[in-house]
Amino acid sequence: MATASDSVMDLNDDFGDARRDLFAKIARLYYIEDMNQRQIAEQLNISVASVSRALSKAKDLNIVQISIEETREEFHRIEIDLERRYNIRECMVGGRFDSKDDVYADMASMATGLLARLLKRDDVLGIGWGSDLRGLAQNIGRASVGRIDIVPVAGVIEHLGEAVQPTSIAARLHEHIDSDVHNVTIPAMAASGSERNSLLRSSEFSPVRRLWNRLDTVILNVESLDGKGGGFYSAEQQKELKALGGVCVLNGSVLDADGQLIENPYVDRILCVDIDEIRHVRNVAIVATGAAQAKAVRSILAAGFAHVLIIDMKCAEAL
Secondary structure: OOOHHHHHOOOOHHHHHHHHHHHHHHHHHHHOOOOOHHHHHHHHOOOHHHHHHHHHHHHHOOOOOOOOOOOOHHHHHHHHHHHHHHOOOEEEEEOOOOOHHHHHHHHHHHHHHHHHHHOOOOOEEEEOOOHHHHHHHHHOOOOOOOOEEEEEOEOEOOOOOHHHOHHHHHHHHHOOOOEEEOOOOOEOEOOOHHHHHHHHOOOOOHHHHHHHOOOOEEEEEOEEOOOOOOOOOOHHHHHHHHHOOOOEEEOOEEEOOOOOEOOOOOHHHEOEOOHHHHOOOOEEEEEEOOHHHHHHHHHHHHHOOOOEEEEEHHHHHHO
């Protein structure tokens, strides 16, 4: 049976002032006096459910107007929108700066906190390659997570400069994270399928394979198939894969605009963590900057591999 005070919750519009006054009092007890809903219910002799409904109505009627003091309000709105739009766990958007170094510094500040939340002692962190990951690694802060293992998720990539190779980026992260770095010195793409099989059986590769099987978190770059080369594939190979319907490369695997894997004529030569293995990693973070990367990022999101996006505002707005 409803109490007398509970019946006030159901008064019609003729008693609007009484209802509004009750909602206001409940809101003050909850938000200003720091009473919990059960305490308010006992004091006012109403049910806890009625207190909950009153707090909700207080917001609807603008009796309660909540504001949040935040310096990144615009960014938070965009992040939450992208999280909901693409069904990902978390999105981090870096600021607008004329300097790419300033963009990387802002993204790295957020990534530092992310790693501190995701990693724990004895975890294995897999790292990709490219200029965006290099920029992140150069600016990352000190993340106290306990000693971890850092391993590149691919071998040496023929078409990349030394500074943006996965082993170089892993070494950069090591400067800021208590870790053991495990270099991968075999080529990311063998000359033939038989050479790849031979490398897979080598004693040099065995420790790497064991770490790849234990990955807890991976941070990957985005590689668009723009025909410019400078990534996992040469310019000519990129053009060939693009003609097959590919729009981006995720750690050697080629995806179309809908996030579907396409047939890759080079698959039997590749030495990297397979995309099906990445799918089972607990935390997969994708790093990208610039509007031009949005199409590739969208493909990866459609494939369902990413849990976290670390991007700049230009990429966010394009998405």
